[in-house]
Amino acid sequence: MRAAATLIVCAVAAILAEGSPGAEAPGLHRDGVAAQAPQERRAPVDEPAWVTPPRGSPPRADASAVVASVASSTVGRSGGRTRAGETTPQEPRPPSAAPPRFRFVNVAPEAGLTRPLLAGRPGKDHLLDSAGSGAAWLDYDRDGRLDLYLVNGWRLDGSAIAEKGRYTLYRGLPDGTFRDVTDETGVGGAGHWASGGFVADYDGDGWQDILVTTFGPVLLYRNLGNGRFEDVSERSGIGAPGWNTGAAFFDADRDGDLDLYIAAYIDTTMKEVLEARPTLSWRGLEQVAFGPFGMKGAPDRFYRNDGKGRFVDATTEAGMQDQALGFGFAVRAFDYDDDGDLDVYVANDSDPNYLYRNDGTGRFKEVGTWSGCALDGNGAAQAGMGVTVGDATGDGLTDIVVTNFSQDFSTLYRALDGGAFEDASAETGVGPTTFTPLSWGTALADLDNDGDLDLVVANGHIYPQINKHPQVIGTYEQRNLLLENAGPGAKTLFRDATAAAGPGFEEVKSSRGVAVGDYDNDGDLDLLVTHTDEPPSLLRNDSAGGAWLTLVLEGRHGLHPIGASVTVRAGGRTQRRDVAAGDSYMSTHDPRPHFGIGDANVVDEVNVRWPDGTHTVLKNVPSRQFLRVKQGP
Amino acid sequence: MRIVRHASALALGALALTLLLTPAPAAAQGAIGTPREMVAAYNALADAILATKRTEADLVRSILAATYAHGQVQLTRAQRAITAGDAAAATAATEALAADVAQLATEGDNNVAVVRKRLIEGGHHHNSAGEAQGVYDEGFVVVTKAAKAKLLDASRAIGQMGRAPKADALAAQWAIVEGVYKDLMKPAK
Numbered sequence: 001m002r003a004a005a006t007l008i009v010c011a012v013a014a015i016l017a018e019g020s021p022g023a024e025a026p027g028l029h030r031d032g033v034a035a036q037a038p039q040e041r042r043a044p045v046d047e048p049a050w051v052t053p054p055r056g057s058p059p060r061a062d063a064s065a066v067v068a069s070v071a072s073s074t075v076g077r078s079g080g081r082t083r084a085g086e087t088t089p090q091e092p093r094p095p096s097a098a099p100p101r102f103r104f105v106n107v108a109p110e111a112g113l114t115r116p117l118l119a120g121r122p123g124k125d126h127l128l129d130s131a132g133s134g135a136a137w138l139d140y141d142r143d144g145r146l147d148l149y150l151v152n153g154w155r156l157d158g159s160a161i162a163e164k165g166r167y168t169l170y171r172g173l174p175d176g177t178f179r180d181v182t183d184e185t186g187v188g189g190a191g192h193w194a195s196g197g198f199v200a201d202y203d204g205d206g207w208q209d210i211l212v213t214t215f216g217p218v219l220l221y222r223n224l225g226n227g228r229f230e231d232v233s234e235r236s237g238i239g240a241p242g243w244n245t246g247a248a249f250f251d252a253d254r255d256g257d258l259d260l261y262i263a264a265y266i267d268t269t270m271k272e273v274l275e276a277r278p279t280l281s282w283r284g285l286e287q288v289a290f291g292p293f294g295m296k297g298a299p300d301r302f303y304r305n306d307g308k309g310r311f312v313d314a315t316t317e318a319g320m321q322d323q324a325l326g327f328g329f330a331v332r333a334f335d336y337d338d339d340g341d342l343d344v345y346v347a348n349d350s351d352p353n354y355l356y357r358n359d360g361t362g363r364f365k366e367v368g369t370w371s372g373c374a375l376d377g378n379g380a381a382q383a384g385m386g387v388t389v390g391d392a393t394g395d396g397l398t399d400i401v402v403t404n405f406s407q408d409f410s411t412l413y414r415a416l417d418g419g420a421f422e423d424a425s426a427e428t429g430v431g432p433t434t435f436t437p438l439s440w441g442t443a444l445a446d447l448d449n450d451g452d453l454d455l456v457v458a459n460g461h462i463y464p465q466i467n468k469h470p471q472v473i474g475t476y477e478q479r480n481l482l483l484e485n486a487g488p489g490a491k492t493l494f495r496d497a498t499a500a501a502g503p504g505f506e507e508v509k510s511s512r513g514v515a516v517g518d519y520d521n522d523g524d525l526d527l528l529v530t531h532t533d534e535p536p537s538l539l540r541n542d543s544a545g546g547a548w549l550t551l552v553l554e555g556r557h558g559l560h561p562i563g564a565s566v567t568v569r570a571g572g573r574t575q576r577r578d579v580a581a582g583d584s585y586m587s588t589h590d591p592r593p594h595f596g597i598g599d600a601n602v603v604d605e606v607n608v609r610w611p612d613g614t615h616t617v618l619k620n621v622p623s624r625q626f627l628r629v630k631q632g633p
Numbered sequence: 634m635r636i637v638r639h640a641s642a643l644a645l646g647a648l649a650l651t652l653l654l655t656p657a658p659a660a661a662q663g664a665i666g667t668p669r670e671m672v673a674a675y676n677a678l679a680d681a682i683l684a685t686k687r688t689e690a691d692l693v694r695s696i697l698a699a700t701y702a703h704g705q706v707q708l709t710r711a712q713r714a715i716t717a718g719d720a721a722a723a724t725a726a727t728e729a730l731a732a733d734v735a736q737l738a739t740e741g742d743n744n745v746a747v748v749r750k751r752l753i754e755g756g757h758h759h760n761s762a763g764e765a766q767g768v769y770d771e772g773f774v775v776v777t778k779a780a781k782a783k784l785l786d787a788s789r790a791i792g793q794m795g796r797a798p799k800a801d802a803l804a805a806q807w808a809i810v811e812g813v814y815k816d817l818m819k820p821a822k
Contacts, residue, residue: 293753293754294753294754295754296750296754297750323742323743323744323746323747324743324744324746324747324750325747325750351746351750352739352743352746366743367728367732367792369732369735369736369738369739369785369788370728370731370732370734370735370785370788370789370791370792371789371792372785372789372792375785378778378782379738379770379778379781379782379785380770380778416793417793418792418793418794418795418796419792419793419795419796420789420790420792420793421789422789
């Protein structure tokens with residue numbers, strides 16, 4: 001059904017400034033080096049960060065509001081002007097002739113992201129010690145700048161609890177730095193060892209709320225819209241005790257509110273965690289943490305939103321019983337069969353992955369095995385850690401990438417017609433490049449704005465003991481990977497671009513989560529990467545990229561409607577993105593759909609499919625702008 | 634912990650049995666062999682262990698047979714629906730057939746996978762030698778890796794036809810499944 005509604009399409013300066021409180025400015029597994037990069041400083045930005053054009057880019061859309069009211073929903077025309085004569089701040093470039101295609105710089109320390117992320121004992125005696133944690137981008141105060149939420153674990157000293165890590169909400173500031181607003185917002189947690197952070201407006205009040213999975217209760221923080229959050233965990237009805245990991249908010253039954261899937265890993269107790277000692281022989285060389293083989297999986301759960309702020313366990317009724325008790329880590333809700341409802345993919349460690357197909361009413365059937373995305377091409381279950389989806393191959397279908405253990409490849413499940421997938425890891429180059437490291441967080445994102453999806457993979461082993469034998473499979477600390485998409489028609493779709501991706505990709509840490517977001521609103525996508533036992537890295541994207549378009553969607557129930565998807569046609573290519581809450585490894589990306597469009601100055605068509613199935617279509621949209629699209633009444 | 638407790642109980646039992654069966658010192662005649670009663674008991678236990686293993690194989694074959702039979706029914710339903718022009722029924726039956734073939738590949742559904750996981754957790758590998766040689770996946774009893782790969786390919790191909798199944802294409806895929814299945818179900822030598 002297509003909406004015939006009045007649209008308001010805004011290319012605005014203070015994109016999301018309304019209601020901004022205290023705004024400072026508008027705006028058991030199979031097995032499978034480098035020095036700290038020098039930090040660089042970017043010139044301070046005086047105006048709202050997103051108004052500053054990317055270095056070396058042509059003029060972008062006007063920062064002053066241009067509002068176009070369009071009467072037709074099917075053929076709209078967006079407004080937008082370029083700012084004539086706007087100067088572009090230039091950062092000194094190295095004297096070399098051509099700049100590298102990618103350049104990422106870790107700016108976390110100067111940006112103020114300094115709180116370490118705790119991860120158990122140095123020896124990682126239990127799998128919980130080595131699981132690490134995720135991260136979430138959000139805009140909790142609706143000031144148009146991304147804020148960052150980082151959950152935290154514990155530091156253990158033998159069997160003793162040395163420190164319970166505090167979760168941190170960092171507010172994005174106009175100068176590209178962040179301020180710790182945890183205390184004033186009330187989201188520091190209650191001392192639970194946390195896994196992941198997930199953001200969605202679950203109550204439809206227009207403000208983004210936060211869900212935290214932990215080893216213990218699931219926490220739900222309701223955004224009150226006044227700069228504070230209320231802990232509504234108990235009355236939310238989300239029990240789910242145990243070791244919860246990945247999660248995804250999505251509207252399963254298309255009733256207009258967000259339901260929730262929560263994955264769980266192993267069935268264990270904190271007593272067992274604290275008493276754990278390395279008992280598993282690793283290649284006869286070292287004793288390392290035991291599991292997950294030999295441990296019992298914990299059941300995933302599905303909760304239906306009753307529309308009144310409560311979640312009801314509907315796992316069985318929805319057909320989502322975790323019958324195999326898979327060791328669940330990552331969850332992604334997306335419409336894999338393009339039938340208008342959201343399906344759920346779960347990456348399981350050492351077990352077949354799940355694909356729950358939605359029948360359109362919020363009832364599911366697990367179809368992973370016969371759809372071809374539960375096992376690898378050899379029919380073997382892999383050790384799924386993270387997941388990301390997107391049209392990697394450029395054929396219009398949504399592919400799946402799952403990261404796996406070391407000495408096993410990350411898997412690209414290429415989508416085929418008819419809702420099937422095939423393991424295309426080897427031929428696309430994903431497999432060979434990712435074989436050695438142990439991989440976790442991942443994202444398909446257009447990092448050079450050339451119109452195709454590149455692949456980021458965060459790496460780090462779980463056994464620190466392997467550092468005594470680096471010749472075997474490397475070290476606990478590993479380099480993250482950037483795979484550049486060479487575009488359709490290339491002999492090998494992905495090539496390893498890590499070595500030329502700047503100092504940010506020279507870091508060697510034990511990384512876990514990846515959350516993608518344009519934190520400085522300059523039109524390219526930056527990367528937040530979490531590590532074990534140290535602060536995260538914020539990899540600012542300084543790549544010499546192409547043109548871009550980022551959408552800020554405002555649905556009937558508020559900003560960033562989960563389940564909306566956007567298709568754009570530009571430069572002869574068609575691309576699609578969706579809005580999701582829950583991705584990568586226990587993380588949440590920037591909810592604003594971002595498109596790189598290469599040399600195109602104009603996007604031929606933008607087609608927004610709202611969660612209720614209605615569409616908004618815009619024609620001839622200028623590039624290099626944050627385009628706000630509001631759903632009609 | 635459970636394993637340790639079981640081991641302790643077994644050790645105590647063995648000790649008690651040994652004491653009962655040990656001849657009196659007066660009858661000592663130098664080194665003695667293992668008491669016949671113990672050997673007999675062990676033989677009986679071995680019979681039970683081997684019988685259990687055979688039973689496990691028979692049970693898994695039964696699971697496969699039931700799944701195969703269900704698949705045949707779904708194939709027939711799909712073909713009838715195609716002939717009758719009932720697209721919805723044809724799709725449903727085709728997808729059910731794909732699921733059956735996937736379950737043949739994985740020696741049962743996710744509920745069986747949990748049982749398999751329990752057995753592995755307890756250290757039981759039905760085909761430990763075959764696993765070491767790369768013939769079987771861990772814990773698998775009947776379905777070899779090679780057979781699994783063929784069945785998975787067939788299940789995906791059948792599933793892919795779900796939206797617009799064709800009788801001859803389904804029959805062709807089922808012929809592949811049938812061939813693999815019959816090979817797997819040949820009596821063990």
